[in-house]
Amino acid sequence: MIKVFNTMSRTKEIFKPLKKGEVSIYCCGVTPYNAPHIGNARPFVTWDVIRRFFKKSGYEVRYVQNFTDVDDKIIKAANEQGVTWKEISEKNIAAYFKSMDALNVRHADIYPKVSETMEDIIKMIQTLVDKGFAYVLDNGDVFYSVEADKNYGKLSGRKLEDMMAGARVEVDNRKRHPMDFALWKASKPGEPSWESPFGAGRPGWHIECSAMSLKYLGEKFDFHGGGSDLIFPHHENEIAQSQAAIGDENSFAQYWLHNGFITIGNEKASKSDKQMVKATKGFFTVEEILAKYAGEVVRLFLLQTHYRNPLEFSEARIIEAQEFFGKLAKAYWQLDELARKVHAGEFIKDTGEKNFAITASPACGLADLGERLLSNFYAAMSDDFNTALAITYMFELAKEIGGYYGGFVKGEILPVTIDGDIILRTRDIYMEMAEIIGIFEQPVPVTKAEEKSDESALVDSLMKIILALRQEARAAKNWATADKIRDELKATGIVVEDTPQGATWKRA
RNA sequence: GGCGACAUAGCCAAGUGGUAAGGCCGAGGUCUGCAAAACCUCUAUCCCCAGUCCGAUUCUGGGUGUCGCCUCCA
Numbered sequence A: 001m002i003k004v005f006n007t008m009s010r011t012k013e014i015f016k017p018l019k020k021g022e023v024s025i026y027c028c029g030v031t032p033y034n035a036p037h038i039g040n041a042r043p044f045v046t047w048d049v050i051r052r053f054f055k056k057s058g059y060e061v062r063y064v065q066n067f068t069d070v071d072d073k074i075i076k077a078a079n080e081q082g083v084t085w086k087e088i089s090e091k092n093i094a095a096y097f098k099s100m101d102a103l104n105v106r107h108a109d110i111y112p113k114v115s116e117t118m119e120d121i122i123k124m125i126q127t128l129v130d131k132g133f134a135y136v137l138d139n140g141d142v143f144y145s146v147e148a149d150k151n152y153g154k155l156s157g158r159k160l161e162d163m164m165a166g167a168r169v170e171v172d173n174r175k176r177h178p179m180d181f182a183l184w185k186a187s188k189p190g191e192p193s194w195e196s197p198f199g200a201g202r203p204g205w206h207i208e209c210s211a212m213s214l215k216y217l218g219e220k221f222d223f224h225g226g227g228s229d230l231i232f233p234h235h236e237n238e239i240a241q242s243q244a245a246i247g248d249e250n251s252f253a254q255y256w257l258h259n260g261f262i263t264i265g266n267e268k269a270s271k272s273d274k275q276m277v278k279a280t281k282g283f284f285t286v287e288e289i290l291a292k293y294a295g296e297v298v299r300l301f302l303l304q305t306h307y308r309n310p311l312e313f314s315e316a317r318i319i320e321a322q323e324f325f326g327k328l329a330k331a332y333w334q335l336d337e338l339a340r341k342v343h344a345g346e347f348i349k350d351t352g353e354k355n356f357a358i359t360a361s362p363a364c365g366l367a368d369l370g371e372r373l374l375s376n377f378y379a380a381m382s383d384d385f386n387t388a389l390a391i392t393y394m395f396e397l398a399k400e401i402g403g404y405y406g407g408f409v410k411g412e413i414l415p416v417t418i419d420g421d422i423i424l425r426t427r428d429i430y431m432e433m434a435e436i437i438g439i440f441e442q443p444v445p446v447t448k449a450e451e452k453s454d455e456s457a458l459v460d461s462l463m464k465i466i467l468a469l470r471q472e473a474r475a476a477k478n479w480a481t482a483d484k485i486r487d488e489l490k491a492t493g494i495v496v497e498d499t500p501q502g503a504t505w506k507r508a
Numbered sequence B: 001g002g003c004g005a006c007a008u009a010g011c012c013a014a015g016u017g018g019u020a021a022g023g024c025c026g027a028g029g030u031c032u033g034c035a036a037a038a039c040c041u042c043u044a045u046c047c048c049c050a051g052u053c054c055g056a057u058u059c060u061g062g063g064u065g066u067c068g069c070c071u072c073c074a
Helices: A038-056 A072-081 A085-102 A118-130 A160-164 A207-217 A228-246 A274-279 A286-290 A295-303 A315-343 A363-382 A387-409 A420-437 A457-475 A479-491
Strands: A003-006 A011-014 A022-027 A060-065 A134-136 A142-144 A181-186 A201-203 A220-227 A252-259 A262-264 A494-499 A502-507
Touching (some): A022 A038, A038 A085, A038 A220, A038 A262, A038 A286, A038 A420, A060 A207, A118 A142, A118 A181, A118 A201, A118 A228, A142 A228, A207 A228, A228 A252, A295 A315, A315 A387, A315 A420, A363 A387, A457 A479, A457 A502, A479 A494
Parallel strands (some): A022 A060
Antiparallel strands (some): A003 A011, A142 A181, A494 A502
């Protein structure tokens, strides 16, 4: 049973798919007028996890995410830079993919674009005009009439009269009602335009998502998502248009999920806020952050808070996430090493028969805990996709693995007592969690020196010589020399740690 | 002016009608030549007031505060 918080009802509801075993999702994508910033990334990472979870839970998932590639801001950027709107959108769509790929966001099944859905958009506007929900002005502008729609405002809980008083509503005398919004904008000089029954022009904001979701997911689909700033007016207007055009107030999305904002300095991260972009000093777009921190670390940072809560972004937080990630990575390597030994036949493999040694094996505890934590993990994810909680279960398993591995290395756990099947099962559980969270898909950073496969052979052999010399000094109790070597290596960014198994080193 | 969300330890963050997970930091300890790492232990009556209840941090009402939306915004 999966529960989700539906913005429409403002309560957690039990999810019932429209079609058994299938989930259809529409998530509002970006308007590619510049590179995505950290706030943009949140909904896509969130939905990526949701999709992974549904898939692991046995659902067939169909996920559609649009690009609003015809838009005022894109046209403005094109005119300013002296290039075409197409060049601007293509450049930023490429930037979007580059950033999202680094964050392990799997691609959507379909990425519709406004410029490629024009026929459907025009058809929908025509339907709205025909049904009396929209009106065409002399100049070719088409507006949606909110007064013609008795259900208008049901998602955001607003009444037309309430929004009037004190609101910053633009006054446009040509509109029948101030809240009416544009479905079609008549063409102006210097702007791209498409032919339509209302004259040359281009779509207004909102309509594209209605047309695209209808085209690719049908009249009814399960989820619609995006940032909570889209609740009004964007999603409200989408509902109005779609249900009016389809003629069924139960059509369109069944569940509305909205993620909270990323804040910086306790204010919503926004690229329209020049002050904020400036204050973050080149640490604002996903690309800028990725220059310094691994994508999987940024991803983990985003998922350590529940998606509906606000999330304060700062470098200190990213560093915390990085350390957390390091600990998870450590268990990954420990399991990897134990698994290799299992395959090399170093432990007991056959658990089929009653075996006293196996029953008494410390690995049995690991097995029970693993199954329990996996079950907890799924329970957390099933409760409105609580990644923050789920991740702590993965962390708990990582700690247990560390303890077990430590016992093995120290010789407290004898190889003959280790049940190889349990090791492999634990590894499967751990990786199953990782797969849903979406980490360990890129080269996992190693935490032990001897496993640093990416270090050059030269550095390795030099370090071997240096540490051997230092060991000689230590054997002679020449602490001054030993410490000097360690201190000077540290100054160059290499950390030496003495362990019972000898000295190890790693880059700081 | 309208609508909405949130308020949990120094910081971050889950959660429940029966006295609150986890992480970071800090303190103490084990280990160590020292250090690091690792491990162990310790650190909150859940914004305020009233109500419902045997019992509320969790429900209801009021208040205060913060943030967001009502213009573009993930």
